[in-house]
Amino acid sequence: MSRLRFFLAEAWEIQSRDRAGALASLTSLTAVLFLLAIVLLAGHNIRGMARSLESRKGLEVFLSEDVQDGRVAELERIFRSFGEVADVTFRSRGEALRSVEKDLGGVDVVGALGENPLSPSFQIRLTPQAAARAGVLQELAGEIGGYDGVEEVLYGDAWIATLERGLRNVYWATGGAGLLAALAVSLVLWNTVKLAFIGRRETIRILKIVGATPAFIRSPYLLLGSLQSALAATVALLLAALVRLALVQMMPGLSFLPPIWLVLFVAGALALGVLSAVASVEPALRSLERRDEPVTT
Amino acid sequence: MIAFEHVWLRYPAPSRGNALEDVSFEIAPGETLFLLGPSGAGKTSVLRLITMEETPTKGRVRALDFDSASIRARELPRLRRQIGVVYQEFRLLREKTIFENIAYILRMTGVLDALTLQRIVLRLLTQVSLYHKRNHFPHQLSGGEQQRAAIARALVHEPRILLADEPTGNLDAASATEVLDHFRRVNLSGATVVVATHDESLAARYATRTVTLEAGRVVRDARPLRPRIA
Numbered sequence: 332m333s334r335l336r337f338f339l340a341e342a343w344e345i346q347s348r349d350r351a352g353a354l355a356s357l358t359s360l361t362a363v364l365f366l367l368a369i370v371l372l373a374g375h376n377i378r379g380m381a382r383s384l385e386s387r388k389g390l391e392v393f394l395s396e397d398v399q400d401g402r403v404a405e406l407e408r409i410f411r412s413f414g415e416v417a418d419v420t421f422r423s424r425g426e427a428l429r430s431v432e433k434d435l436g437g438v439d440v441v442g443a444l445g446e447n448p449l450s451p452s453f454q455i456r457l458t459p460q461a462a463a464r465a466g467v468l469q470e471l472a473g474e475i476g477g478y479d480g481v482e483e484v485l486y487g488d489a490w491i492a493t494l495e496r497g498l499r500n501v502y503w504a505t506g507g508a509g510l511l512a513a514l515a516v517s518l519v520l521w522n523t524v525k526l527a528f529i530g531r532r533e534t535i536r537i538l539k540i541v542g543a544t545p546a547f548i549r550s551p552y553l554l555l556g557s558l559q560s561a562l563a564a565t566v567a568l569l570l571a572a573l574v575r576l577a578l579v580q581m582m583p584g585l586s587f588l589p590p591i592w593l594v595l596f597v598a599g600a601l602a603l604g605v606l607s608a609v610a611s612v613e614p615a616l617r618s619l620e621r622r623d624e625p626v627t628t
Numbered sequence: 629m630i631a632f633e634h635v636w637l638r639y640p641a642p643s644r645g646n647a648l649e650d651v652s653f654e655i656a657p658g659e660t661l662f663l664l665g666p667s668g669a670g671k672t673s674v675l676r677l678i679t680m681e682e683t684p685t686k687g688r689v690r691a692l693d694f695d696s697a698s699i700r701a702r703e704l705p706r707l708r709r710q711i712g713v714v715y716q717e718f719r720l721l722r723e724k725t726i727f728e729n730i731a732y733i734l735r736m737t738g739v740l741d742a743l744t745l746q747r748i749v750l751r752l753l754t755q756v757s758l759y760h761k762r763n764h765f766p767h768q769l770s771g772g773e774q775q776r777a778a779i780a781r782a783l784v785h786e787p788r789i790l791l792a793d794e795p796t797g798n799l800d801a802a803s804a805t806e807v808l809d810h811f812r813r814v815n816l817s818g819a820t821v822v823v824a825t826h827d828e829s830l831a832a833r834y835a836t837r838t839v840t841l842e843a844g845r846v847v848r849d850a851r852p853l854r855p856r857i858a
Contacts, residue, residue, distance in 0.1 A: 337735055348723065537719050540679060541781075542708035543736050 341551035342558065345527050353559075356523040360516055360563035361570075364600060367512035368571035368588075371596070374505040375588055381498050388462040390472055391485045392453040396424070398480040403451065406480060410453060415461035415471055420454040427452065450482060465495055513603055516563075520556045520607035528552060528615045539619060549612050556608030557601045564600035568593060629820055630655040630678055630789070635687035637673050637844075647673040648844045650687075655822065657788075660815045662831035663824040665841035671824035674841070675791045678822070679711055680704055692788060709737060712782030712819075716794035718774040720766040726753070726777045727762040733784050752780040756810065772803030779810050790814050792823045796830065808834050 346353045392410070394403065403421065410419045422430070427449040432440055441447055455475075461467050472484040528535070538548055572587060579585050588596070637648040648670045655661050663671045676682040677689045680696055689696040694707045720729050730749045739745055753759045756776040758769075766774055775795060782790060792811065796804035808823075808830060815821045825831065831838050832852070840848040 334740060337740065344723065533719075534721050534723075537721065538736070539704075540681065540708060540713055541733055541736070542705045542711075542785075544702075544705045547736055 338550045338554050342554040345531065345551055345555055346559075348530060349527065352523065352526060356519055357559055357563055359519045360560060361566045363512050363515045363519070364564050364567035364596075365570050367508055368567045368596065369574065370505055370508040371588060371592065372571055372575060374501055375592070376585055377501050378498070379584075379586060381494060381501075382459070382463065388457050388468060389486070390453075390455040390468065390475065392455060392475055392481055393450045393483040393485070394452060394480050395482050396450055398451065402480045406478060407453065409478065410455055410475065413471070415457050415467055416455055417458040417461075418456040420456075422452050422454060424449050424451050513599075516560060516600065516603050517607040517610070520560060520604055521611045523559065524552050524556050524608045524611040525615065527555060528612055532619075535616075535619060545616055548616065549609075552612045553605050553608045556611070557604035560600040560604030560607075561597055564597045568596060629657045629659075629692065630822070631690040632674070632677070633688050633690075635677065635684045635689060637670075637677065637682060638685040646685075646844050648677075648684075651841075651844070651846055652687075653839055653846060653849055655820060657820055658815070658818060660811070660821040660834065660836050661823070662835035662838045663822065663841060664826065664828055664831055664838050666826055668843075669841040670844040671826075671841055672793055673844075675713070675793050675822065675824055678789070678791060679708055679713065709785055710788045712785070712787035712790045714775070714778050714782050714790070714792040714795045716797035718766065718771075718778045718798075720774060720778055720781070722766055725763050725765055726758060726769070726780075729766070729777060730781045730784050733781055737785055748784065749780075752784055756780045770803075771798045772800070772806065775799060775803065775807050776810070779807065783814060788819055790819050790821045792821070794825055795823065796825065796827065804830070 392406075394406070407419055407421060410416055424447050428440060428447050431449065432438055455471075457467065457471075468486040472486050475481060476484045535548055568588075575585055575587050631654045632651050635648055635651045636646060638646050651670070651674070663674055665671055673682060677684060677696070678691050680689070680691070680694070680699060683696055691707060692710055694703065699707065720726075721732065724732060727749055730752060731745050734745055734748060739748070750759060750762070753762050756779055758773060758776055758780065761769060761773060766777070769777065775798070779795075790811065795807055795811075799807065811821050811823065812834060823830075823834075835852060837851045838848070839846055840850075
């Protein structure tokens with residue numbers, strides 16, 4: 332029997348001694364982690380939607396009416412050379428006029444105003460990486476606005492600011508939920524391991540007297556904590572997957588958490604289990620080290 | 629092997645005074661020593677000082693290669709693995725069978741091979757006449773059987789010192805004789821045996837040396853020429 336198998340058997344035995352307690356602990360852990368999984372799922376999908384909006388982030392660069400064709404070509408070349416820029420499209424005064432007239436339902440703008448009032452412009456689309464970065468549009472607009480021949484740069488800063496604020500809120504909410512869940516999981520595990528330890532106090536005293544090392548005594552409890560949390564995390568993810576399956580009919584775009592998130596979710600729960608078990612067992616072990624009142628015969 | 633040098637041990641509650649006062653004696657390798665004295669004399673304290681569950685308030689205790697004045701917490705398991713302890717109340721692991729109680733100690737010391745474990749544990753259980761009860765739990769055994777199981781557990785890692793705290797306190801006369809016969813065999817195999825008891829008749833039958841304690845002090849250190857029953 333390998334040492335790990337021995338400790339696993341010990342952890343199982345400890346858990347089996349209080350099946351009702353173990354079930355209650357596992358249910359609480361699963362409930363908390365399920366809520367966290369749902370928050371993560373919502374956060375992930377909101378983030379996905381925001382990404383798709385971000386991909387529409389771009390600049391509209393209006394040029395002077397008298398800009399020469401040579402300068403237009405030069406400016407296009409310059410803008411294309413920016414690392415943040417994915418695509419540059421030129422729209423001449425005539426194309427802009429036709430677009431406006433189409434939007435207005437075929438109104439003859441030149442006939443009404445006596446001239447074409449529109450400027451030639453560039454439509455600049457950002458790369459997805461640049462679009463995801465906060466403040467990149469403002470920086471780029473400032474730089475582009477400084478070139479000769481450029482009259483005005485528009486980038487829809489109001490909706491972008493709202494989007495970025497919204498995203499920040501989503502991140503904070505997800506982080507807050509994660510923190511609360513971690514706290515709740517730690518408390519449940521701390522308590523479960525503590526009760527299991529107290530229930531075997533006499534056994535542990537005997538183990539110490541016969542020469543068990545603290546690592547030997549501690550190991551089954553660390554396994555108990557980590558296995559409970561990892562099992563609860565796995566069940567919570569399965570339940571979240573079922574919820575997503577139920578909702579995907581109504582929301583076809585709803586995607587599940589990416590594999591790396593799943594791995595991190597279970598690994599995080601496992602690490603939390605170990606840490607909570609250590610926090611629970613160490614003081615109890617130390618209290619056994621303290622000198623007890625001598626029993627004299 | 630074991631030495632007490634002017635050892636004082638104070639109770640945590642100051643009103644209770646001292647558990648031991650200026651206790652000094654040595655125990656040579658291979659000796660069978662009986663600690664005698666009434667209840668409260670300090671016999672258990674002496675045993676707990678040897679396993680270093682207690683630290684002297686003053687003085688020092690040396691056991692094997694360890695010194696109470698300098699031993700570190702991480703060295704305690706190494707000391708205790710060379711000592712076997714038998715208690716009046718047996719202190720077997722209730723949730724494990726007799727076989728598992730003994731095998732557990734071996735696993736703790738790193739013996740994990742199932743065949744080796746079986747060989748050692750079953751040999752010991754045969755020696756203490758409990759082979760047929762190897763799959764019983766402690767509560768399914770009589771007091772004498774539980775004490776024999778506790779002895780097997782104390783001996784499984786072949787300790788250099790065997791300590792027994794009132795080992796016959798809960799046993800009838802026949803079982804008590806059986807237990808002490810086991811101690812004699814352990815002693816003959818080379819281990820040092822220290823038995824704490826208030827029963828002077830046992831000491832008279834088995835001890836090669838007796839140390840008598842009263843109110844935490846050594847009042848007599850005697851070496852009978854030979855035990856009446858060898």
